[in-house]
Amino acid sequence: MVKSETRVNLPWVEKYRPSSLDDLVSHDDIIKTIGKFIREDQVPHLLFYGPPGTGKTSTILACARQLYTPAQFSSMVLELNASDDRGIGIVRGQILTFASTRTIFKSGFKLIILDEADAMTMDAQNALRRIIEKYTENVRFCIICNYLSKIIPALQSRCTRFRFAPLAPEQILPRLNYVIDEEKVKVTDDGKQALLTLANGDMRKVLNVLQSTWLAYQNVTEDNVYTCVGHPLKNDIESIVKWLLNQDFQTAFKNIKELKGVKGLALNDIITEVHRYVHRIEFPLEIMLSLLNQLAEIEYRLVQGANENIQLTALIAAFHKAKEASPPETV
Numbered sequence: 001m002v003k004s005e006t007r008v009n010l011p012w013v014e015k016y017r018p019s020s021l022d023d024l025v026s027h028d029d030i031i032k033t034i035g036k037f038i039r040e041d042q043v044p045h046l047l048f049y050g051p052p053g054t055g056k057t058s059t060i061l062a063c064a065r066q067l068y069t070p071a072q073f074s075s076m077v078l079e080l081n082a083s084d085d086r087g088i089g090i091v092r093g094q095i096l097t098f099a100s101t102r103t104i105f106k107s108g109f110k111l112i113i114l115d116e117a118d119a120m121t122m123d124a125q126n127a128l129r130r131i132i133e134k135y136t137e138n139v140r141f142c143i144i145c146n147y148l149s150k151i152i153p154a155l156q157s158r159c160t161r162f163r164f165a166p167l168a169p170e171q172i173l174p175r176l177n178y179v180i181d182e183e184k185v186k187v188t189d190d191g192k193q194a195l196l197t198l199a200n201g202d203m204r205k206v207l208n209v210l211q212s213t214w215l216a217y218q219n220v221t222e223d224n225v226y227t228c229v230g231h232p233l234k235n236d237i238e239s240i241v242k243w244l245l246n247q248d249f250q251t252a253f254k255n256i257k258e259l260k261g262v263k264g265l266a267l268n269d270i271i272t273e274v275h276r277y278v279h280r281i282e283f284p285l286e287i288m289l290s291l292l293n294q295l296a297e298i299e300y301r302l303v304q305g306a307n308e309n310i311q312l313t314a315l316i317a318a319f320h321k322a323k324e325a326s327p328p329e330t331v
Contacts, residue, residue: 013207016179021062024055025203026171030162034059038066043109045132046142047156050164053202059164060113060142067111076108081115091127099135110139117143118150129154166201176206185214190222198231232265237273244274244319245281252316257309267308271299271315287325294318 018024021031037043043063048056068076078098080090095112114120120128132141132155143159145151176195180187191213199206209229210220217224226233232240236259243252259265275295283291295318298311 011208012179012183012211013204016175016182016207018055018058018062019065021059021066024059024062025175026167027055027059027162027164030164031059033162034063038063041108043067043140045136045140045159047148047151047159047161048142048144048164049146049148049151049161051166051201052146053199053204053206054164054167055203056144056164057113057115060111060144063142064111064113067108077111077113079113079115087121088123088127091124091131095128096131099131099139102138109137111142112139113142113144115144116146118145118147122152125152125155129158132158167203168201169196172196172199172201172203172206175203176210179207179210183214185210185220186218187220188222191220191225194222194225195220198225198229230264230266230269232263232270232273236263236265237270237277240270241274241277241281244316245323249313249316249320253312256312256316260308267312267315268299268302271295271302274315283322283326287322290325291318291322294321 021035024031034043034046046060048060050056064073064077078095080095098110098112114128117125128141129152141159143151143155148156148161148163173192173196176192179185187210195206195209198209209225213220213225213228216228223233225231240256240259243255247255256270260267260270275292278288278291278295281288294314298314298318301314302308302311
């Protein structure tokens with residue numbers, strides 16, 4: 001893929017967005033299937049769903065560029081995303097107008113892309129299903145969402161569904177290396193690994209964190225990546241687990257609270273990393289299961305808006321309970 005010199009000020013996630021189906025790095029089965037639909041001129045209504053940053057919008061935009069010439073694009077494609085109003089008014093107005101008008105002297109169908117469609121109201125989705133049926137000869141819809149359950153069954157049944165799973169690290173790495181080479185970024189191996197760990201299969205997040213870390217530090221290392229996004233460092237987590245296992249209640253509470261304040265850490269992020277670290281401790285199975293269950297309960301309470309100090313005491317108590325129940329040689 002050739003980098004365009006006229007787009008140098010764009011965020012890297014847009015600058016390196018795939019422009020054709022061949023540039024997409026994953027979901028080979030989906031790409032092949034959609035490519036066959038296009039070649040045989042048998043494109044159905046499409047429903048793409050899955051986590052953010054997995055290539056849903058990039059895939060349909062690449063399809064649109066393959067279906068239409070640059071001159072046709074603006075008149076044949078209507079894209080509505082999260083910044084647009086998607087109430088019943090926009091469905092009966094803009095979408096209905098675009099779907100019901102034919103383009104003179106141009107063969108083929110129009111394409112309507114509804115990004116973040118799980119934010120549409122139920123009334124809007126119900127109005128949309130009639131438009132999909134009525135104007136199928138003239139238009140194809142691509143509905144994109146993160147949560148399939150928020151799309152009404154009537155719309156799901158009218159579309160061919162494709163699930164975009166989180167990307168595996170080996171799928172992200174080639175594109176990450178390509179961007180690093182193009183931008184001449186200094187990156188260490190542990191820096192790349194930190195980017196992949198933080199991303200959890202989200203290509204957009206990888207490139208955004210890479211660019212942010214590079215602009216902030218001019219050198220992408222593990223510590224710089226974690227510091228840039230306010231994520232706990234490995235040695236911080238090691239210290240926290242050591243305090244949880246070896247210090248008395250008051251000392252552990254004081255030390256962890258001080259570290260949170262100095263480094264600006266969220267307890268939720270600490271629990272996520274402690275959960276990964278705790279598997280290395282040789283607790284008996286029953287005690288390990290009980291501890292993980294309590295960590296999950298604390299995390300749930302934090303998501304519900306509970307007080308961090310109270311949940312920190314619950315975290316310390318969970319470890320003290322596990323330590324007391326364990327044989328001395330395992331801790």
